[in-house]
Amino acid sequence: MDPDVFAAAYWSRRPLLTSAADLGRDFSDLLTLADVDELLSVRGLRTPFLRIAKDGAVVEPRRFTGSGGAGAEVADQVSSDSVLRLFSEGSTVVLQGLHRLWPPLIAFADALAAELGHPTQVNAYITPPSSRGFSPHYDVHDVFVLQVAGEKHWTIHEPVLADPLRTQPWGDRAEAVAARAQEAPVIDAVLRPGDALYLPRGYLHSAVALGEISAHLTIGVHNVTRWGAVESALDLVRTLATDDPALRTSLPLGVDLTAPGTTTEDVAAVLAGLHAALDRVDPAAVADRLRSRTWAQVRPEPVAPLAQATAAAALTTDTVLRVRPRLRLQLRDVVGDEVVLVAGRQHRTFPAAQRPALAELLAAGELKVGDLPGLPAAEQCELARRLVVESVAVVPDAQPVHHGGDERGTGA
Numbered sequence: 001m002d003p004d005v006f007a008a009a010y011w012s013r014r015p016l017l018t019s020a021a022d023l024g025r026d027f028s029d030l031l032t033l034a035d036v037d038e039l040l041s042v043r044g045l046r047t048p049f050l051r052i053a054k055d056g057a058v059v060e061p062r063r064f065t066g067s068g069g070a071g072a073e074v075a076d077q078v079s080s081d082s083v084l085r086l087f088s089e090g091s092t093v094v095l096q097g098l099h100r101l102w103p104p105l106i107a108f109a110d111a112l113a114a115e116l117g118h119p120t121q122v123n124a125y126i127t128p129p130s131s132r133g134f135s136p137h138y139d140v141h142d143v144f145v146l147q148v149a150g151e152k153h154w155t156i157h158e159p160v161l162a163d164p165l166r167t168q169p170w171g172d173r174a175e176a177v178a179a180r181a182q183e184a185p186v187i188d189a190v191l192r193p194g195d196a197l198y199l200p201r202g203y204l205h206s207a208v209a210l211g212e213i214s215a216h217l218t219i220g221v222h223n224v225t226r227w228g229a230v231e232s233a234l235d236l237v238r239t240l241a242t243d244d245p246a247l248r249t250s251l252p253l254g255v256d257l258t259a260p261g262t263t264t265e266d267v268a269a270v271l272a273g274l275h276a277a278l279d280r281v282d283p284a285a286v287a288d289r290l291r292s293r294t295w296a297q298v299r300p301e302p303v304a305p306l307a308q309a310t311a312a313a314a315l316t317t318d319t320v321l322r323v324r325p326r327l328r329l330q331l332r333d334v335v336g337d338e339v340v341l342v343a344g345r346q347h348r349t350f351p352a353a354q355r356p357a358l359a360e361l362l363a364a365g366e367l368k369v370g371d372l373p374g375l376p377a378a379e380q381c382e383l384a385r386r387l388v389v390e391s392v393a394v395v396p397d398a399q400p401v402h403h404g405g406d407e408r409g410t411g412a
Contacts, residue, residue, distance in 0.1 A: 012142065012163070012200050012223070015156055015187055020147075020194025027146045027194065030104050033215060036126055039095060039102065044068065045078040049101060051094040052086055056135035059091060090131045095124040098217075100299075105217075110299055112219065114326050118142075119222040119297035127152065127209035136181035136206040137170040142221040145197040150214030152207045156187035159202035165227055170204075180204055191216065224294050232289035233281055240277040247273045291330075296345040300327035303391050304398065311395035312388040317370030317377050321384050321393050323361060329392070331358055343392050354383055361393065 001018070010016045020026060039045060052059040061076065064086055068077040087093055095101075099109035099122040113120040127150075138159060145154070160176040161168060170177050181204055190210065191197060199205060201223060207216075241247050246269060256262055301324060311319070323329065330342040334352040341348045341358060350358060357372035357380070369384040370377065387393040 010198060010200075014200065015203055016198040017187055017189055017191075018196045018198075020192065023194060023196060025194065027148050027217065030108055030146070031098070031102065031124055031148050031215070031217060033126075033149050033213065035102070036093075036095065036124065036215065040078060040083055040093070041080040043101075045095075046074065047076045047078075049096050050078050050083075051096055052083070052091050053094065053134055054086070054089070054091040056132065059086060087126075087128055090128050092128070092131065092134070093126040095126070098122040098124055106299075106302070109219065110301060110326050113298050116221060118224050119294065121220040121222065123218045123220065124148070124215060125207075125218060126213065126215045127207070129209055129212050129214075132206065132208045134206065136177060136204050138164065138177065138202050138204050139199070139220070140164045140166050140169060140201055141223055142201050143199050144219040144221070145191065145199065146217040146219065147191040147193055147195045147197075148215040148217055149193055150212045151190050151192050151210040152214040152216060153190050153210060154187065154197065154205060154207045155181075155185045156197075156199065157181055157183060157185050157204035159204065162202055163200075163225075164202050165225070177204060181206070222297060224290070228293065229286055229290050232293065233278070233286045235289060236281050236285055237274060237277045240280055241273060244273045244277065292342075292345065295328045295342075298326075298328065298344075300344060300391075301325035303394055304400070306400035307398040308388055308391075308394055310401045311398035312385045315369060315381060315384055315388070315395065317368065317380060319369045319384065320366060320396055321361065321369055321372075321387065322366040322396050324392060324394050327392065329362055331355070331362055341392070343390075346390075348390060348392070350383075354379075357383060361387075366396070 001016075006016070040050075047061045047065055050064070051061075052064055064079055064082040065076045066079045066082070068074050083093060098105045099120065100106065102122075105122045109120045109122050129150075136155070136157070138161075157180050160173050160180050164170075186203075187197075191207075207214075251263070251266060303324065315321075328342075328344055332340040332342065334355055337352045338349050339352050339355040339358070341350060353374065356374040360371075360373050361367060369380050372380045372383060375383065384393070388395060
């Protein structure tokens with residue numbers, strides 16, 4: 001589907017089910033059942049990277065975790081034999097946070113977040129044959145469901161609350177959710193490997209595995225909303241209001257808060273003060289705070305610490321410098337003799353004279369250190385080295401230092 005069509009007709013509006021035949025490929029490059037076994041058996045997972053559910057209820061972690069053994073004395077490592085037993089008894093296995101754990105999904109989730117403009121997360125749900133993992137519920141974020149293995153029967157119902165926020169979970173409306181789940185669904189379909197389902201936040205859903213093990217990926221999209229801007233504005237109001245002496249005033253000695261009307265004048269003064277503070281809020285400051293909150297949730301492409309440290313120490317004017325992929329960057333205007341580069345959640349200050357070089361690097365995406373404009377060679381290398389060490393830029397194809405031979409330490 002053309003992205004503009006999806007944005008106009010489906011995004012945050014209505015569900016969309018797309019078959020593997022229309023997509024032209026499956027999702028085996030992201031996760032397979034063999035990958036799930038590897039994660040559960042040899043990767044040393046700990047909670048909360050694993051959750052298990054049975055008949056709609058979450059299983060206590062102590063039933064599938066234990067000590068990691070000698071040299072790994074942690075009490076909550078996943079026990080593969082316990083997982084085997086619970087799964088055989090009909091429990092659903094939920095691998096959480098795979099966007100921080102499994103390399104193909106790290107890259108996929110980061111790239112998707114960059115394209116959508118909204119942070120993403122990835123969970124995997126593995127359900128035994130003919131079992132239901134969770135009862136009908138809704139999520140407070142959008143999801144893409146990617147069927148990886150087996151078949152799963154999905155039932156989708158209209159929301160009981162449109163566009164729910166993080167503070168409005170489905171459990172607070174359990175009765176309404178249960179009643180809505182008895183009505184006619186808007187989607188009643190079996191997902192097979194390679195099928196994809198998009199659900200805006202608030203849509204009720206439940207799924208039942210059919211005759212074999214079923215696995216699907218849930219890509220959670222943490223929507224950036226107008227409410228996020230509300231929260232950002234209120235944060236600024238809170239800060240501005242502390243500067244108002246009238247709002248810091250103590251209530252009268254011996255005040256009786258149980259008496260009607262005791263605080264009427266004080267509350268009126270507070271509301272007037274808050275209105276005044278709100279009128280002083282700069283919309284640009286609200287947007288900047290919203291950006292900062294959002295960027296803090298999105299990971300750029302990981303860097304190789306040893307390789308990049310080696311490259312930074314040895315770089316010359318012939319070294320190629322590349323902006324770190326998927327790092328959100330904003331170069332501010334010069335103030336005084338300094339310029340600020342916003343890099344993800346970090347604010348980094350540079351001399352004003354280096355702004356043209358920074359602007360050229362951001363515009364080009366990749367160039368030689370010697371092509372950084374407006375600086376002598378020594379300062380070009382100094383700036384490039386700082387950008388690499390602070391993970392703003394990388395040296396492509398860098399390798400950690402390696403000395404030949406078979407010199408090995410004892411490990412002691």
